[in-house]
Amino acid sequence: MNEFELIARLTKSLPTNQNVVTGAGDDCAVLDLGVPDKLFLFKTDAVVEGIHFKKNSPPEKIGRKALARCLSDIAAMAGTPTTALVTIGLPENFKPGFVEKIYGGMNALAQKHGVAIAGGETTTNPDRIFISIALLGTVGREKQILRSGAKAGDAIFVTGELGGSLAGKHLEFEPRLHEARWLAENFSIHAMIDLSDGLAGDLRHLLKSSRVGAELLKSTIPISRAAKETARQKPFTKPPFIAALTDGEDFELLFTVPGSDAVKLLDAWKKQFPKLRLRCIGKITADEGITIRNKSGAQPLTANGYVHFA
């Protein structure tokens, strides 16, 4: 049983109440706490030694990553993060200086985005460091962007470049908070998700929530230099294009807008964010499933996203 099958079983019968606008199954939970013009976003995410970082990863980057992952989920709803709590499980022989540096990396990123760290909890996890972040954010009422709004004819966009994140980006990525809010304020974004499981996997999540399909244009998928470099160094692992489709932890934004807005969006983006690439990689189709088109025609995408249990 993989992560997604387990989650499907566990989320079938979760208790709910009148505060919950959107529960399990999107990037964040959306809560109505009675503020007239705002909804609240609520998210938890964990990083674990040996899974999401190495024992010898720089501690500042470990802490930074732990928070950045949650921030990326707030970005995927076009929200603004406000308050975090930090739960850290430590082996008994932990080094206080190492833990302080983890917090240092976290605090610096929090400050950059105006996020308060209002406490949390320390506990024992005997074998490895385990960091769980709980994050609250806000979004204008009716302004939250879900995974479920994609429509046939939408253009599909992705920020940045994909694949090879494990070579370093996974510890240093910038959560696309400003970009997401700008998109939501200036365009009709139908659906959005952040890329944590890989383009193919996360696109499938978005398509499933929206009950539509997609056709991607192979030549437009932005492949990162790291993915190309990794393929050069390890020629028997996956080629760069497959890495861009299936590598996890890109933490870029994947979103759809009405096809008629595509050109206007690309023009406005280039002026607003000249240093960050935005690519139209295909379109939403009424038929479900993903096909990839290249010069010789279209074929169904069988390579699934990396189904990581994380």
Add this chain to the structure above:
Amino acid sequence: MNEFELIARLTKSLPTNQNVVTGAGDDCAVLDLGVPDKLFLFKTDAVVEGIHFKKNSPPEKIGRKALARCLSDIAAMAGTPTTALVTIGLPENFKPGFVEKIYGGMNALAQKHGVAIAGGETTTNPDRIFISIALLGTVGREKQILRSGAKAGDAIFVTGELGGSLAGKHLEFEPRLHEARWLAENFSIHAMIDLSDGLAGDLRHLLKSSRVGAELLKSTIPISRAAKETARQKPFTKPPFIAALTDGEDFELLFTVPGSDAVKLLDAWKKQFPKLRLRCIGKITADEGITIRNKSGAQPLTANGYVHFA
């Protein structure tokens, strides 16, 4: 370095913002999210296999305990819990049925208290199950009860009976949510904390926050049957009175009210909660430190609360 020393170092320089009314250092963080009549309580807490439960503990009780610990912290602020997220770290060979039962125990307790579980996150923790709960609650504006309000002359009260929780109560305790709200609505509660580290340790936390001391009356400390039974079975470990002072995970309420309200409170409590004992165990003093009085006089309490790294 123990848990409390580490926390003191880590919480010195946490970033904050205008939403945070009370940050690290109380039972919950208190947030002002712009609702005119309400403040929000935000809490995370974790349970870890081999630390807070055993590999063969009944899974329903593991899930129940994970949530109940957080609910107890909401109770300590006289709040009402509303929405939880669940982060669960699982070894790769996890049994889906076991995990579903963990959620079953958690869901049942959530439903009992009207709490929604709005999602969360599954991840890998290779060696053991790790469950972190993030919980949001509400409390009337200016109605939150902190650790820091105790005043010299206050009477000190404790609910239930103390010590020996590891014999079973730690998996089955009832978070004192109703009792705490009734107290806050009907009496002037100056300070409150839930007992997770043991009476001596948690009283010290409350006294330190309030910058006062306490004199306890030895004969009034309510000792649980489990503490007495454990002492009978293991006569070379601590005597029952010391267990009641220092055992962790009682999850009872410890609070102070003006001394002049003590008798009225005891009378009203007996009518309201006839099945749950409430004991006045001493009084707040202007001099810092804890003394314990018995027939032969008063002596300083040196037995510290169990400083568990959890």
